[in-house]
Amino acid sequence: GNSVTQMEGPVTLSEEAFLTINCTYTATGYPSLFWYVQYPGEGLQLLLKATKADDKGSNKGFEATYRKETTSFHLEKGSVQVSDSAVYFCGMTTDSWGKLQFGAGTQVVVTP
Amino acid sequence: DGGITQSPKYLFRKEGQNVTLSCEQNLNHDAMYWYRQDPGQGLRLIYYSQIVNDFQKGDIAEGYSVSREKKESFPLTVTSAQKNPTAFYLCASSINEGGAFFGQGTRLTVV
Numbered sequence: 649g650n651s652v653t654q655m656e657g658p659v660t661l662s663e664e665a666f667l668t669i670n671c672t673y674t675a676t677g678y679p680s681l682f683w684y685v686q687y688p689g690e691g692l693q694l695l696l697k698a699t700k701a702d703d704k705g706s707n708k709g710f711e712a713t714y715r716k717e718t719t720s721f722h723l724e725k726g727s728v729q730v731s732d733s734a735v736y737f738c739g740m741t742t743d744s745w746g747k748l749q750f751g752a753g754t755q756v757v758v759t760p
Numbered sequence: 761d762g763g764i765t766q767s768p769k770y771l772f773r774k775e776g777q778n779v780t781l782s783c784e785q786n787l788n789h790d791a792m793y794w795y796r797q798d799p800g801q802g803l804r805l806i807y808y809s810q811i812v813n814d815f816q817k818g819d820i821a822e823g824y825s826v827s828r829e830k831k832e833s834f835p836l837t838v839t840s841a842q843k844n845p846t847a848f849y850l851c852a853s854s855i856n857e858g859g860a861f862f863g864q865g866t867r868l869t870v871v
Contacts (some may be wrong), residue, residue: 680857691766691850691862692803699857737802745791745810746854752802 650675654738654751661728661758669723669754671712671738679740681705681714681721682748686735695723695736733758762787766851766863772871773838773845781836781866783851790855792834796820797848797865806849809834838868846870 654671661667673679680699684692696705701716710725723736738751764785773779785792791810795803805818809828823842828834834853838845848867854860 680859682859684862689865689867691764691864692852694859694861697859741854741857744856746857746860747791747793747805747808748852748854748860749805750803755800 650679650740650742650749652738652740652749652751654736654754656752657735657755659754659756661756663730663758663760664727665758667723667725667728667732667756669736669738669756671721671723671751673719673721673738673740675719675740675742677742678716679742680746681712682739682741683710683712683721683723684737684739684750686737686753688734692737728756728758730758730760732756764851764853764861764863766849766866768866769864771866771868773868774871776840778837778839779868781838781849781851781868783834783836783863784832785834785853785861786832787853787855787861788831789853789861790831791853791860792828793852793854793860794818794824794826794834794836795850795852797850803850806836 682697683695696707698705698714739748767782793808794806807826809815825837851863852860
């Protein structure tokens with residue numbers, strides 16, 4: 649069946665370090681892919697998305713490229729800030745309504 | 761501003777009680793969803809609805825019930841049959857493959 653797998657956390661980084669969070673998917677058909685961010689005690693916010701192969705989603709310095717050949721959608725940021733500390737969820741949808749399936753989430757902790 | 765509103769933000773339930781969590785959206789989205797999040801865990805789908813007066817069970821529907829009488833509203837009832845209801849509950853809505861929008865969540869605690 650369909651599934652999303654992302655790297656386990658926590659990921660601890662110093663400010664200005666490079667961040668990568670791996671995400672791979674298994675799906676029939678051609679899913680749309682997403683990264684969401686969750687700050688403590690809050691709901692999820694859409695960070696970026698890509699709807700077809702080779703699309704690159706970007707927002708707030710974060711980027712992810714939809715790689716069909718490796719079924720991946722890894723999240724990257726070149727220089728993290730303390731304010732990027734949060735839980736990041738990789739998600740996908742394979743239906744036209746947009747019902748999402750998520751990975752387990754990766755906690756990122758950025759220290760000054 | 762368009763968005764999704766969940767209420768209350770915090771909710772306390774006594775053993776054996778039913779409680780209802782509210783979710784309202786003014787985004788004109790057809791589909792709405794309820795997810796459960798346990799500490800340090802991912803999101804699990806409880807119920808979803810793609811059209812008024814119709815809804816489907818998700819992965820963990822036992823002990824929960826929903827209704828969808830209006831497009832804007834998708835309340836979730838946590839019944840006494842749910843043995844471990846303490847969790848963070850998130851409501852979301854979507855209109856297509858472009859991504860879902862989430863509310864701010866309701867934290868339910870059994871006392």
